[in-house]
Amino acid sequence: MRRIKLIVAYDGTHYAGYQVQPNGNTIQAEIESVLARMHRHPVKIIASGRTDARVHALGQVIHFDTTLEMPAERFVKALNAMLPDDILVKQAEEMDDTFHARYGAKRKEYRYHIRQTEDPFRRHYAATVTYKLSLEAMRQAMERLIGTHDFTSFSVTKAEVEDRVRTIYEAEVLEMGDEIIFRFVGSGFLYNQVRIMVGTVIEVGRGKYQPADITQMLEAKDRRVAGITAPPHGLYLWNVNYEKVD
Amino acid sequence: MRRIKLIVAYDGTHYAGYQVQPNGNTIQAEIESVLARMHRHPVKIIASGRTDARVHALGQVIHFDTTLEMPAERFVKALNAMLPDDILVKQAEEMDDTFHARYGAKRKEYRYHIRQTEDPFRRHYAATVTYKLSLEAMRQAMERLIGTHDFTSFSVTKAEVEDRVRTIYEAEVLEMGDEIIFRFVGSGFLYNQVRIMVGTVIEVGRGKYQPADITQMLEAKDRRVAGITAPPHGLYLWNVNYEKVD
Structure with missing residues (x-):
């Protein structure tokens, strides 16, 4: 075989x-x-x-x-x-037969697309957020997610995983045309983690939370303190890397 | 009213x-x-x-x-x-009540998107053409469509319109990312005209016809001499203009 x-x-x-x-x-x-x-x-x-x-x-x-x-x-x-x-x-x-798509994955990249105006051609491919958003506040919030943290506050409560510590290597906000992209590279992500991080960062962007609140949310280890879960259709599994991270 | x-x-x-x-x-x-x-x-x-x-x-x-x-x-x-x-x-x-969306239209712009590689996200929005295409030959073919012509060869035979003379003001080939766009601005277009023009220009691009053949096709006033009809999903009605053209 x-x-x-x-x-x-x-x-x-x-x-x-x-x-x-x-x-x-x-x-x-x-x-x-x-x-x-x-x-x-x-x-x-x-x-x-x-x-x-x-x-x-x-x-x-x-x-x-x-x-x-x-x-x-x-x-x-x-x-x-x-x-x-x-x-x-x-x-x-x-x-070779030691390769395993799931257990061998060292790094995953996810991207999440949002747009500020409706576009019928993007309705399945980007979430529409019509609130006025501060890019600067969202960038500061994203930076606070970088590093090795217990992401319990950013995962669904029902998830039965014991160890909720993950490492985020990169978390940035990109602008492409009329869309805003949240880009994450990490060791792995808990169920719904990217969508909860994005939903929360957007709430920082509209002023409901401050960027510094992200750090307190991480420390609380309680799903109820973080923001909403962003809808699924803006999310892309961008790539999976199997080489060791230096 | x-x-x-x-x-x-x-x-x-x-x-x-x-x-x-x-x-x-x-x-x-x-x-x-x-x-x-x-x-x-x-x-x-x-x-x-x-x-x-x-x-x-x-x-x-x-x-x-x-x-x-x-x-x-x-x-x-x-x-x-x-x-x-x-x-x-x-x-x-x-x-004012003299405005009429159909009879008042002075100029229409259509665009047609093709791509040379498959992309599941563009399957409804651009036609895939995997033949190697000459952009230069397609540009020359498009230029020969500009002007006032009888477009009988580029319209469906069953169309019952008597007057098949139309004016094309602009016809150009654009490159955007990994897609090629055929852009037409004209006084109006016959049924299926844009899709037949695009299908024919693509056949010029792959070498089945020469750019100069376009002129002979126009003169023949016979649908059978032009190329295939490009599929519908690459076509966009881009805008309609109601001001007089100078």
Whole structure:
């Protein structure tokens, strides 16, 4: 069996999320169904992590083991020919069998797009925030998220993970055209963490909280002290890195 | 009765086109239904022209007559609050009753987006053309479309219009990011004319025709000599101008 790594982009608008579940179509189900047709037997895929309904990916990474003899690169065309056009395999590569899309991930980048005016063409791809926002206050808030922290205040209460300490290496606010982008690079993120951080930073931007409040929120380790959860459709899993961070 | 002019943007992906028809939802039906709710009686709207299923608009212009007393600008918020989020009223203005969205249009701009690589996020918004294309040949072909010509070769045969002479003021090829845009400004366009011009110019770009062939195609006045019709989803009605051209 050879292990294949895929880099996959998808428009999450019409999916119930990444992971297979009883009701609703998922990215995982679409890819596994095409792989099963190619292999004539079920093939299980492992992703770097789940994405929620309506969340997008530019660089989701998955792996699977194949019995097929064809060169790894050939999977790109073969899969794209059968996948729906809102899922695109961008790259396929043969890895040794120690590669693991989930446990090997060293760093993930997420981006979140917001815009200040309605645009029918961006309705599935950026959240609209019509409040007047201070970029400077949001930049200061983002800086306070950088570092190794217990992110309990920025994760869903029901999450059963014990260890909620994560490291954020980069957190910045970018402007592109008429959109504002929140960019995070971290060791990994808790369930809903990026959306809660973005929702809270936006509330700093409109003056409900001060940038310094972020530090107190981190220390409180209580979901109720942080801000709202930003909606899913502005969020993109941008890329996943498997090399050790220096 | 006061006459109101609206500038409307829409994502045409999920519509059977602009004009009301027996089967399928349309832009016109959505707007008329909201206006009827506001007015408590049917309101007929007139657009600058139809757009086909899956064709988009950034600046479609429509007009209607209202019995309501509210200031024209208020229609923007009132309509957007009730319209689906793939239709956006960008501007509303009171006009005198000689204004007519269709007969008063002096100039229209259409744009057509293509891209050379697949992108799941652009699948409804740009046509993918994977052939290698010569920008220079396409620019020369576009130049030959400029001017006053009989565009019979570039319109659908079934179209019952008698006079197929139209004037193209501008026709250029733009590059934006990883997309190529064909931009046309003209006195008006025949049914499917922009899509047939684009399909033909792309065939020049891939070397099937020479730029000079465009002139012979115009002279032939025969749809069969021009190229294919480009698909609808790359096409945008960009704006409509009502001022006299100098």
